[in-house]
Amino acid sequence: MFFHDLKYMLLSGFRIKSFLFWLMLFPILLGTLFKVAFGNVYENDVLFRSIPTAVVETSDNAVFRQVIDSLEEADEPLLAVEYTDEDNAMQLLKEGKVSGIIYVGDKLSLSVTEQKMDQVILKTFVEQYGVNEKIIKDTAEKDPSKIQAVVDKLSEDVSACKDIPMTHGDPDIYVQYFYNLIAMVAMYGSVTGLHITVQNQANLSALGARKNCSPTPKSVSMLADLAGSYIMQSACMILCVTFTHFVLKIDFGDRLPLVYVAAILGGILGVSFGFFFGSVNRFSFEAKIGIVMAVSMFSCFLSGLMMGQMKGIIAEHIPWLNKINPATVVADSLFSLNMYSDYSRFISRIITMLIITAVCTAAGIIVTRRKKYADL
Amino acid sequence: MANTVVKINNLVKRYGELIALDHFSLDIKEGEVFGLLGPNGSGKTTTINCLLSLLAFDKGDIEVFGKEMTPTAYDIKKEIGVIMQNVAVYDELTVSENIDYFCGLYITDKEERRKCVEDAIKFVGLEDFRKFYPKKLSGGLLRRLNIACGIAHKPKLIILDEPTVAVDPQSRNNILEGIQELNKQGATIIYTSHYMEEVEQICTRIAIMDKGRKIAEGTKDELKRMIRNTETVNIEILNVSEDIIREISNLPHVYQADHDGEKLTVYCSGGKHNLIRILDVLQKHDMAFGRVYSELPTLNDVFLEITGKALRDKED
Numbered sequence: 001m002f003f004h005d006l007k008y009m010l011l012s013g014f015r016i017k018s019f020l021f022w023l024m025l026f027p028i029l030l031g032t033l034f035k036v037a038f039g040n041v042y043e044n045d046v047l048f049r050s051i052p053t054a055v056v057e058t059s060d061n062a063v064f065r066q067v068i069d070s071l072e073e074a075d076e077p078l079l080a081v082e083y084t085d086e087d088n089a090m091q092l093l094k095e096g097k098v099s100g101i102i103y104v105g106d107k108l109s110l111s112v113t114e115q116k117m118d119q120v121i122l123k124t125f126v127e128q129y130g131v132n133e134k135i136i137k138d139t140a141e142k143d144p145s146k147i148q149a150v151v152d153k154l155s156e157d158v159s160a161c162k163d164i165p166m167t168h169g170d171p172d173i174y175v176q177y178f179y180n181l182i183a184m185v186a187m188y189g190s191v192t193g194l195h196i197t198v199q200n201q202a203n204l205s206a207l208g209a210r211k212n213c214s215p216t217p218k219s220v221s222m223l224a225d226l227a228g229s230y231i232m233q234s235a236c237m238i239l240c241v242t243f244t245h246f247v248l249k250i251d252f253g254d255r256l257p258l259v260y261v262a263a264i265l266g267g268i269l270g271v272s273f274g275f276f277f278g279s280v281n282r283f284s285f286e287a288k289i290g291i292v293m294a295v296s297m298f299s300c301f302l303s304g305l306m307m308g309q310m311k312g313i314i315a316e317h318i319p320w321l322n323k324i325n326p327a328t329v330v331a332d333s334l335f336s337l338n339m340y341s342d343y344s345r346f347i348s349r350i351i352t353m354l355i356i357t358a359v360c361t362a363a364g365i366i367v368t369r370r371k372k373y374a375d376l
Numbered sequence: 377m378a379n380t381v382v383k384i385n386n387l388v389k390r391y392g393e394l395i396a397l398d399h400f401s402l403d404i405k406e407g408e409v410f411g412l413l414g415p416n417g418s419g420k421t422t423t424i425n426c427l428l429s430l431l432a433f434d435k436g437d438i439e440v441f442g443k444e445m446t447p448t449a450y451d452i453k454k455e456i457g458v459i460m461q462n463v464a465v466y467d468e469l470t471v472s473e474n475i476d477y478f479c480g481l482y483i484t485d486k487e488e489r490r491k492c493v494e495d496a497i498k499f500v501g502l503e504d505f506r507k508f509y510p511k512k513l514s515g516g517l518l519r520r521l522n523i524a525c526g527i528a529h530k531p532k533l534i535i536l537d538e539p540t541v542a543v544d545p546q547s548r549n550n551i552l553e554g555i556q557e558l559n560k561q562g563a564t565i566i567y568t569s570h571y572m573e574e575v576e577q578i579c580t581r582i583a584i585m586d587k588g589r590k591i592a593e594g595t596k597d598e599l600k601r602m603i604r605n606t607e608t609v610n611i612e613i614l615n616v617s618e619d620i621i622r623e624i625s626n627l628p629h630v631y632q633a634d635h636d637g638e639k640l641t642v643y644c645s646g647g648k649h650n651l652i653r654i655l656d657v658l659q660k661h662d663m664a665f666g667r668v669y670s671e672l673p674t675l676n677d678v679f680l681e682i683t684g685k686a687l688r689d690k691e692d
Contacts, residue, residue, distance in 0.1 A: 001480070001481065003479075004477075004480040004481075005481075008466070008469065008477040008480075010474070011468070011469065011473065012466045012468035012469050014470035015469075015470075016468055114548075166387070202430045205464075206460055206462035206463065206464035207464045207466070209430060209458075209460055209464065210458060210460060210464040210478065210526075211481065212428075212430055212447075213428050213430070213453060213458040214453060214478070214481035214482060215450035215451070215453040215454040215481070215482060216481040216482075217448070217450070220503065221481075322576060366651070372429060372430065372431060372432040372447055373430060373431055373432065374431075374432055375391060375431070376425055376430060376431055
């Protein structure tokens with residue numbers, strides 16, 4: 001009877017149009033929207049691009065050429081240089097094809113038409129070059145034997161901070177939105193979970209009444225429906241992660257199988273969450289749907305789906321909430337997987353998910369397994 | 377003597393101050409088509425829900441097939457088919473899938489189930505709609521699907537709770553004929569309705585309910601014999617004087633005569649040739665009249681006489 005119930009649960013579940021839309025199509029649409037909306041912001045404000053620069057040489061400067069060549073050898077070169085004459089350089093600047101013109105003569109000079117980030121970087125570069133050039137020239141005049149030592153010293157990347165990589169992932173907030181999107185799909189599973197309650201309770205639906213009249217034990221029927229919902233929700237999570245990673249090209253790091261695991265467990269948590277909320281109150285079906293949707297979306301809001309900084313605000317003021325808020329836990333498991341090289345935080349989040357799932361499922365079953373109703 | 381299939385003893389169900397079932401008792405024998413008749417809110421559905429162990433009750437005992445009925449009495453539930461007032465099918469499953477699903481809650485053997493599903497489809501006449509989804513079915517066909525889902529496992533006891541609500545006359549007749557056929561095949565039927573014609577048509581024994589109490593029980597003839605009225609004569613006639621009405625009222629076996637301005641209604645208790653005697657009075661006074669018809673007492677008359685109100689007063 002379990003497999004009979006499971007078979008028809010899946011058959012009917014995958015034919016519910018609203019299910020297909022909200023759990024499969026909507027996340028794809030929202031993910032695509034995120035990609036379009038945040039992708040531009042990311043590329044403009046976050047992603048580093050070489051600064052297009054025109055160089056006009058009014059006299060030969062081999063050292064400058066050498067410096068530029070060495071810069072261009074880097075993985076992410078600071079400047080994308082185009083050597084040209086003055087007229088063409090002015091034309092490029094006017095058309096916005098270059099951010100500035102560096103004139104190379106006895107001294108370097110810079111010509112820009114705006115004061116944005118690129119121009120500030122160019123200005124800093126030109127000034128730094130001037131300072132370094134003066135140091136080298138002074139050394140050459142005073143003690144030529146030390147030139148190499150000075151050049152080596154200037155070439156060193158001096159920093160007061162030591163770079164200790166704790167992560168191998170991409171820490172920008174842009175990817176965080178996609179973690180939250182996956183968490184949202186997981187929380188949408190709560191509606192599927194709610195349906196289990198409704199379809200098994202004689203006081204909530206005619207279907208529930210009919211099933212309660214049958215010789216199939218309620219626990220068997222409910223467990224079959226739960227299993228079916230877990231399978232359906234897992235399919236949605238797999239689709240969401242696959243689309244986000246392979247189609248939208250969102251980088252989830254190099255531990256993709258674990259991303260799938262976290263997303264699937266998140267989906268199961270969502271189903272159990274809805275099952276619990278559907279079971280513990282005596283409201284009408286419509287009221288239950290409203291409550292479950294509101295709680296799920298509020299959970300997503302607190303995790304930062306609508307406002308990226310929210311998670312940080314909660315962490316500052318109510319830190320314990322981030323540890324039990326289902327959407328935050330799901331999103332944070334994905335975040336920690338991408339951000340930390342060790343698994344301790346990820347495992348901690350997975351354990352939290354399993355605990356919430358177990359508590360919600362057990363509480364839901366305990367409440368709904370009552371045999372008779374006071375009213376129908 | 378036939379075995380008792382359902383025995384309800386002294387059942388009491390309260391909703392706060394409201395007493396939904398007031399020491400209600402019932403004894404239904406094997407092979408009966410037992411009708412529970414009463415206006416909306418009389419306690420019919422509450423009785424059924426208690427009988428099915430869906431609803432907790434305050435006092436009383438319920439036995440089905442000689443055993444106490446409980447929520448976990450799966451061996452009893454296996455023999456019961458339920459057709460609820462509200463259609464209970466999955467919108468996302470086709471006609472045959474729905475029947476197979478609900479039948480599968482009772483029968484695990486696939487081959488046996490396949491045969492049962494096929495029989496149920498034929499029984500309710502949905503052969504041409506196997507692949508249809510419920511939303512594509514008319515109201516009548518949907519009711520038939522609802523019935524098929526409840527009887528596919530060939531239960532010994534079938535409970536139908538107002539299965540013909542909002543059903544067109546043709547589908548209603550099909551449903552009623554189907555119920556009689558199920559009874560002929562050996563099933564005991566419990567049928568609740570507030571449509572007295574249906575109950576009169578198919579039920580071998582009837583209990584009339586009002587305000588959670590059983591106010592009368594018996595075959596339809598036994599119930600009708602409980603009341604004074606044996607015949608009601610109706611004559612379409614205008615301007616009947618008080619003297620003529622009084623003269624008719626004084627005829628033998630006539631116990632009441634009323635005129636509403638268009639129709640004279642004469643209530644008789646026993647006796648023969650009541651109609652002829654009434655028409656003789658009208659002819660004697662040279663009164664012209666239109667259509668004349670005589671009605672035998674109905675269950676509504678029974679209900680009216682016992683409770684002082686009509687069964688249909690409370691209809692939706």
